[in-house]
Amino acid sequence: MRKIAIVGAGQAGLQLALGLQDQGYTVTLVSERTPEQIETGRVMSTQALFHDACLTERQLNLNFWEEMCPPVEGIAFSVPHPDLNGDKAVAFAARLDHPAYSVDQRVKFAGWLRVFKERGGTVILEQADVQSVDQLSEGHDLTVIATGKGELGRLFARDDVHSPYRAPQRHLALAYLKNTVPRPEHSAVSFNLIPGAGECFLLPGLTRSPDGSLQPYENVLIEAVPGGPLDVFENITSPDELLSTMLQLMQTFCPWEYERIKDGELTDPQATLTGRVTPQVRRPVAALPSGRLVLGLGDTLVVNDPITGQGAGSAARAAATYLESILRRAERPFNRSWMQDTFGAYWDHARFTTAWTNAMLGPPPPHVLAVLTAAQTQPGVAHAFVNAFNHPPHFFPWLTSPEEAAAFVDRHSTSA
Incomplete structure (x- = not known):
C-alpha cells in the first residue's frame, strides 16, 4: 500500500492516521509529545463535537469514551x-x-496515539520544521501537514478573500x-x-x-x-x-x-x-525546498475563533473528507490538482462555519436579533437555531439576509 506521512497529532492528524492505517496504508505520524506528555500537559480546548462530527469517529470505531462522557x-x-x-x-x-460530546483532548489524543502505535504505526517524536518535513516527504507518496504552528504554518499562503481579520478578535x-x-x-x-x-x-x-x-x-x-x-x-x-x-x-x-x-x-x-486566536484561512498546497508538495489539513488551513464551538468538529470533518479522497485516489498520483480538489471538498462545508463564526465576532444585526427574540417564544425557531450548530450551512441564507431571516422565523414558528 502507499506510504503517507502526517505531521501533527491532533484531532485531524490522528483521526486521518488511524483511518488510513485501518485501510492498510503505511502511515508515519510526527508528534511533538508522547502520550504520557499529552496526558500530563496543559488543557488545549473546549473540544465540543456535535453529532455529524461524532459520526466520523464512530465510523472508524474511535469513539472509545463516548459511553462514559456526559452528553x-x-x-x-x-x-x-x-x-x-x-x-x-x-x-x-x-x-x-x-x-x-466533549472529551478532554488530553485523554483522546493520548489514547489514539497509543492505539496507532499498538497497531503498528510509526511515530516520530520531534518538533518538525521545514527541513525535517522535506526529508520525510522524500520517502512518502503524500505528506500532510496537520499543524499550523511556526514555520510549517507559514508555508501555506494566506487566503485574503476569506480572512477578514489580521488580529485576534477575542x-x-x-x-x-x-x-x-x-x-x-x-x-x-x-x-x-x-x-x-x-x-x-x-x-x-x-x-x-x-x-x-x-x-x-x-x-x-x-x-x-x-x-x-x-x-x-x-x-x-x-x-x-x-x-x-x-x-x-x-x-x-x-x-x-x-x-x-x-x-x-x-x-x-x-x-x-x-x-x-487570529481567524484566518490559508491556501491548501505548499512547496518544500525540494519542490515536493505538501497538503495542509485542519487548522493548518482553517482557523476559526472558538466562539461557535466548531474547532474540533471541523477538524474531524476535514479528516473524514481527506480519508475518503485518499482512498478514492487509489494508485494515481497525489498531485497539486488533487490536493486542491481535496481541500475544496472540505471547504464546501467549512466555508459556512467560517462565515458564521466571523459574523458572530461582530455585533448581531437587527435581523439576527429578531431571530433570537423570536426563539424566546417560538419553540420551533429555538429548535432550528440550536440544531444548526450541528450543521452550520443551516444558518444560511438567513444569517446574512433580513428577508430570509423573516422567512426563517415564519417557517419555524408553527413547528414544535
Missing part, C-alpha cells in the same frame, strides 16, 4: 440585561436532536472544573452573549483526574473583546488567580451561571489556559 443534550442562549441586575434580556433553550480564558452543579433542565452548551464585552460558555465533558480515573467536569470559557470589561487576564499566571477572576466576572455578568460553578475546583494543576 450535551441542548444549547441554552442568554443575553444579560444591560443594567446587569441579574435578569436576562434574551433567554431560550432547546434540545439537540442528537447529543454532542482574548480567551479557559478552566476545567469539578464539583459544579448540573444545569437543572437538561445538559447544554450555555452560551452567554454579553454585548460589547464578549461571551461566556459552559458545557459538560469528560476528563482524567490526577489519580488516573475518568471523571465528569465542566468546561468554562470566557471570550473577551480586546480592551473590554472581560479582558483582564493578560498578567495572570497563577491557575487559582485565573479561576478566581473568572468567577468574579461571571458573578457580575451572568450570575445564573456563577451559582452553578461558584464552589467548583480545578480538575488538575494543568486545567487552565489563556490565549488568543
Whole structure:
C-alpha cells in the first residue's frame, strides 16, 4: 500500500492516521509529545463535537469514551440585561436532536496515539520544521501537514478573500472544573452573549483526574473583546488567580451561571489556559525546498475563533473528507490538482462555519436579533437555531439576509 506521512497529532492528524492505517496504508505520524506528555500537559480546548462530527469517529470505531462522557443534550442562549441586575434580556433553550460530546483532548489524543502505535504505526517524536518535513516527504507518496504552528504554518499562503481579520478578535480564558452543579433542565452548551464585552460558555465533558480515573467536569470559557470589561487576564499566571477572576466576572455578568460553578475546583494543576486566536484561512498546497508538495489539513488551513464551538468538529470533518479522497485516489498520483480538489471538498462545508463564526465576532444585526427574540417564544425557531450548530450551512441564507431571516422565523414558528 502507499506510504503517507502526517505531521501533527491532533484531532485531524490522528483521526486521518488511524483511518488510513485501518485501510492498510503505511502511515508515519510526527508528534511533538508522547502520550504520557499529552496526558500530563496543559488543557488545549473546549473540544465540543456535535453529532455529524461524532459520526466520523464512530465510523472508524474511535469513539472509545463516548459511553462514559456526559452528553450535551441542548444549547441554552442568554443575553444579560444591560443594567446587569441579574435578569436576562434574551433567554431560550432547546434540545439537540442528537447529543454532542466533549472529551478532554488530553485523554483522546493520548489514547489514539497509543492505539496507532499498538497497531503498528510509526511515530516520530520531534518538533518538525521545514527541513525535517522535506526529508520525510522524500520517502512518502503524500505528506500532510496537520499543524499550523511556526514555520510549517507559514508555508501555506494566506487566503485574503476569506480572512477578514489580521488580529485576534477575542482574548480567551479557559478552566476545567469539578464539583459544579448540573444545569437543572437538561445538559447544554450555555452560551452567554454579553454585548460589547464578549461571551461566556459552559458545557459538560469528560476528563482524567490526577489519580488516573475518568471523571465528569465542566468546561468554562470566557471570550473577551480586546480592551473590554472581560479582558483582564493578560498578567495572570497563577491557575487559582485565573479561576478566581473568572468567577468574579461571571458573578457580575451572568450570575445564573456563577451559582452553578461558584464552589467548583480545578480538575488538575494543568486545567487552565489563556490565549488568543487570529481567524484566518490559508491556501491548501505548499512547496518544500525540494519542490515536493505538501497538503495542509485542519487548522493548518482553517482557523476559526472558538466562539461557535466548531474547532474540533471541523477538524474531524476535514479528516473524514481527506480519508475518503485518499482512498478514492487509489494508485494515481497525489498531485497539486488533487490536493486542491481535496481541500475544496472540505471547504464546501467549512466555508459556512467560517462565515458564521466571523459574523458572530461582530455585533448581531437587527435581523439576527429578531431571530433570537423570536426563539424566546417560538419553540420551533429555538429548535432550528440550536440544531444548526450541528450543521452550520443551516444558518444560511438567513444569517446574512433580513428577508430570509423573516422567512426563517415564519417557517419555524408553527413547528414544535
